[in-house]
Structure formats: C-alpha cells, structure tokens
Amino acid sequence: MTRNLDRVDQVTGESEAHVAVSSEQVNVRCWLIRHGKAEGARPDDLARPLAKRGRSDAASMRAWMLAQHPNDVPQLWVASPARRTRETAELLAGGDVVLEPRLYGAWTGEFFAVMAATPLAIRSAAFVGHNPTVGSLFHALSGRAGAPRPYPTLGTALFELPQGWKHPEQARLLDFKSPKSLPLGE
Numbered sequence: 001m002t003r004n005l006d007r008v009d010q011v012t013g014e015s016e017a018h019v020a021v022s023s024e025q026v027n028v029r030c031w032l033i034r035h036g037k038a039e040g041a042r043p044d045d046l047a048r049p050l051a052k053r054g055r056s057d058a059a060s061m062r063a064w065m066l067a068q069h070p071n072d073v074p075q076l077w078v079a080s081p082a083r084r085t086r087e088t089a090e091l092l093a094g095g096d097v098v099l100e101p102r103l104y105g106a107w108t109g110e111f112f113a114v115m116a117a118t119p120l121a122i123r124s125a126a127f128v129g130h131n132p133t134v135g136s137l138f139h140a141l142s143g144r145a146g147a148p149r150p151y152p153t154l155g156t157a158l159f160e161l162p163q164g165w166k167h168p169e170q171a172r173l174l175d176f177k178s179p180k181s182l183p184l185g186e
Contacts, residue, residue, distance in 0.1 A: 026164045029072045030115065030171070031065075031126035032141070033092070034134040036154040036179075038084040046104070050087045057154045057179035058091035064182050065092065069158060069175065074126040076118065080104040082130070088154065089128040103129045108136050118165040125165075141171040152178040 036054030050058070066073065077096065079089035080103035089097040102110050111133055118125050135151030141159055148155060155178045159171040 028161045028164055029124040030159045030161050031074055032134060032137055032157045033126055033128045034131055034151050034153055034155045035085040035088040035128060046082045049083050058088055060179060060182050061154055061156055062092050064177060072124050074124045076122045076125040079128040080130060085128045106133050108140060111137055116166045141168060142173040154179050
C-alpha cells in the first residue's frame with residue numbers, strides 16, 4: 001500500500017514534542033537507496049516503470065537486507081512519487097510506502113530536509129530516490145572519495161546517524177551493496 005503525505009512527519013500523527021525520546025533513541029539507521037533499473041526514457045518521466053531486471057534485483061536486495069541486517073529493517077519507507085522509485089520501495093518494503101513529492105528532482109538540501117522531518121520515534125527509515133542526488137548524498141554522508149560513481153541502480157547504503165535525523169553530519173557508513181555485489185542466491 002502506498003500513502004501520499006504532504007510531509008514525512010505526518011507518519012506518526014504526533015508532533016515531535018509529544019514523542020518521549022531517551023538518549024539511547026537518538027542513534028538511528030538510515031537506508032539510502034537509488035531506484036532499481038528502469039525501462040527506457042519516456043515522455044512522462046514520472047511514469048517510467050521498473051524493468052524486469054529492476055524487479056528481480058529488488059527481490060535479491062530485499063533478501064540481503066533481511067538476512068544481513070534483521071535488526072535494521074526500516075520502520076518507515078519514503079520514496080519519490082516516480083513510478084520506478086515507488087515500485088522499488090514497495091518491493092523492498094513488502095508493505096506501506098510513503099510517497100514524498102520533495103524527493104523527485106530534489107537536491108541534497110531538500111533530501112536532508114525530508115530526512116530531518118522523520119519523527120524521532122522512527123529508529124530505522126529507508127529513503128528511495130534518484131541520481132544524481134542519491135549519489136551526492138552517499139558521498140556527503142560517507143566522506144568516501146573512492147565510493148561508486150555513478151551511484152548504481154539499486155545501490156543500497158546503510159548509515160548510522162548517531163545524532164538523529166536532524167544531524168546527519170556525523171553519519172557512519174555501516175554497509176553498502178549493489179545488485180552486482182550481492183552473492184549469488186541472495
């Protein structure tokens with residue numbers, strides 16, 4: 001199921017001021033994901049679906065995420081409203097996805113604003129977007145000069161944000177996979 005919300009912070013229905021947060025809850029997990037392989041260009045870019053390979057890669061990536069990071073499974077899935085990002089998020093999540101219009105065509109600052117709006121009660125969230133923004137965010141958060149360029153389709157990074165959603169500056173890269181780097185059978 002897909003939910004269209006005007007803002008990510010509508011997810012819990014509570015304002016942040018009403019969410020009790022201990023110092024332990026500040027440390028959150030952020031999944032940064034580029035959509036899977038899509039079909040070729042179309043006049044309506046928002047309507048481009050995933051290609052067959054994008055669908056099979058998403059199934060493999062979901063299996064890897066569940067097997068390798070069972071304690072970091074996202075509580076919240078946020079995707080651009082473009083069909084390919086929505087389909088990627090739905091296949092990875094196996095459940096609800098929030099469509100966030102600000103992620104389509106977003107620049108780094110807009111993407112960070114969406115992340116910052118994530119309620120503190122959410123300990124793990126996934127954000128599914130587009131290049132070049134997802135690649136730029138990966139480089140900004142990881143600080144890795146040797147990181148993949150261009151950021152691959154269905155490139156999936158897991159970050160720890162020790163100071164919560166509003167302060168990603170001290171992010172620590174925990175893992176990164178692309179469909180080509182997954183072991184066979186995942």
